[in-house]
Amino acid sequence: MQLEKNTALFDNRLLASLPDKDHRQVLRCCESVELALDEVINEPGEQIRYVYFPTDCFFSLVTPPIDHAGLEVRLVGSEGMIGTPLVLGIDVTLLRTVVRGAGPAWRMTAERFPEALGQSEALQTRLNRYLFVLTNQVEQMVACTRFHVLEARLARWLLMTQDRAHSDHFHATHEFLALLLGVRRVGVTKAATALQQRNLIHYSRGDIRVLDRAGLQAAACGCYGDSEAIYERFLG
Amino acid sequence: MQLEKNTALFDNRLLASLPDKDHRQVLRCCESVELALDEVINEPGEQIRYVYFPTDCFFSLVTPPIDHAGLEVRLVGSEGMIGTPLVLGIDVTLLRTVVRGAGPAWRMTAERFPEALGQSEALQTRLNRYLFVLTNQVEQMVACTRFHVLEARLARWLLMTQDRAHSDHFHATHEFLALLLGVRRVGVTKAATALQQRNLIHYSRGDIRVLDRAGLQAAACGCYGDSEAIYERFLG
DNA sequence: TCCGGTCTGTGCGCCATCGCACATAAGACC
DNA sequence: GGTCTTATGTGCGATGGCGCACAGACCGGA
Known part of the structure; x- marks a missing residue:
């Protein structure tokens, strides 16, 4: 099954x-x-x-x-x-x-x-730690959203999604990404085009594929990695 | 004493x-x-x-x-x-x-x-609720920082500070505010000047006084009030 | 095969904020 | 009263993102 x-x-x-x-x-x-x-x-x-x-x-x-x-x-x-x-x-x-x-x-x-x-009690402890990590990740996101340019934020989002999808291939239109990232759809198109031209990703009508994960990491802000490090430190 | x-x-x-x-x-x-x-x-x-x-x-x-x-x-x-x-x-x-x-x-x-x-147990319950409220306030701050212009964010900060200082008079230089709000010092100067010209506040060398609280609220983003409402709903 | 909806790309003027540089003003200290 | 430090004000070009409008591209269904 x-x-x-x-x-x-x-x-x-x-x-x-x-x-x-x-x-x-x-x-x-x-x-x-x-x-x-x-x-x-x-x-x-x-x-x-x-x-x-x-x-x-x-x-x-x-x-x-x-x-x-x-x-x-x-x-x-x-x-x-x-x-x-x-x-x-x-x-x-x-x-x-x-x-x-x-x-x-x-x-x-x-x-x-x-x-x-x-x-x-083990569950209680673990979920408490998870809450702590979550809060800190959101706090970091305030700074990330404030300081980092769209292209870097998009790259970060793609990496985070790849991790959670357990796959280099997933679905999201520019329109939808714009809603999540709080920008115009056209802004996403511009940033995504830039990443695609550098052969970091490929996309077509909502079908996104990560081609070069290391390259994406270089394009992303340091918040990718920082956030994951907090998780590993308290829940790893 | x-x-x-x-x-x-x-x-x-x-x-x-x-x-x-x-x-x-x-x-x-x-x-x-x-x-x-x-x-x-x-x-x-x-x-x-x-x-x-x-x-x-x-x-x-x-x-x-x-x-x-x-x-x-x-x-x-x-x-x-x-x-x-x-x-x-x-x-x-x-x-x-x-x-x-x-x-x-x-x-x-x-x-x-x-x-x-x-x-x-009462303390435990109350602090749990406080944590919940905090998390939601931070989540809201992500959006606030993303969408709202400096002048509105500054106005919100002044109101929140007034509440916590229990006074219409407190201390903060433009330089310091710039650090807190994540903008240039000059940006704060510009926003603060605008608020002062509208007779909403008065400041001089770090000495800030709120003159027109209602006016400030009009100048602030809706996040002031929303945030307080969440608190009142769960802890009021 | 054509049509309509969805998705993506481009152009243009505008605005908030940035980075940098410099000018003034108001205490503080001597 | 002069000098130093801290705080505030101004000017200017650059940039990232906005709002709007429209064009092309792709897909699925009639």
Whole structure:
């Protein structure tokens, strides 16, 4: 079965490092689900119904539109989880969560999650650390968004997405990228063209392929790597 | 005594709403300290030695310099606390914390804090909520910094500082504001001049006075108010 | 095979901010 | 009162991104 194969290939990194006993206990509370591209998981202000531990899918978390424009503040794949407020005992989210890469995830109901958290101190500790890392990554993103030019930010986004897609090939139109990065569509076209001309990527009608990862890293701002380093330091 | 008077005038909002028993218990673990302007409380990567609950002082939390420039990501006064990572069981911070307004605060050692947290479920709940609010405010700041022009951001900063200073009069040179807002000093001069010409503020050599709060609010981006609304919704 | 929608590319004037350089002003100290 | 330091104000060309408009390119369905 495709689904079994995937969940075997990629475990969720937050869960994978738990002691066997805790790991099994958590998974017993989960069901395995397959998520479709562009599926909306949460809307700002809505109640959270499920917690997700992605195994081979990934999500975009976007601020509610401010002055008619949103902005992606998190990109969450198998290294993270969806539904972080519940770790703090809060059952609403103020971000829009959308599936950006289709695939399997573990899912637990919001009702069940506090129990699971209470039963495993290891899980509690690990998710606390994850929250800390997240906060710091968002803080860094404030600076990144302020100081770095579009081309570098785009390169960073492509690298982060490649990591989470577990593939050098994924989907995103310029229009959509513009929404995530908070710029004009034309700006993305210009930046993407530049990267393509340098043979770092290839794209066509929303189909993006990373050709030269090392080159992309050189084109990206240092925030790619910094952000990952914070994760490794506290959760690696 | 000056200190007694101040601590009586302004309690810390996170502590104030705790049940009496918990409130007293927490304060028993604290000592009363007086903080001086520009005192550095934490440096990025350093271990956290104390937790602070400001009563009538306030702090700037700034990202470590990225490409030779930092950026203020939090402004914390009597509505908040310093040392949030400890709520998650982490004893380091990745931000630089500086006293921006001198005054009194409650202080607890990092060793003692986990106990205090364990003894009061009300405190735990309240600080969890505070963390949630903080995260959302930072996420909003990503968008604010991206979309809003300097003059509006400056106006917002002045209002937020006025709130935390509990006074329409405080200190900050253009040079310093430039560091916090991540722009050139000259940019601040231009924006500040504009606000002064409209009789919204008066300043001279770092001495800032808010003259027309309502006018400033009109000049500020909607993020001022939005941010406060999130706080009130979850902690009000 | 043609048509319509979606995606990408280009041109143009505008504006906020940048980097740099220099000018003035207001305390501070002697 | 003179001198030094810190704080603020101004000028100028460069640049990254904006808003708008339109052109071409590709794809799928009738």
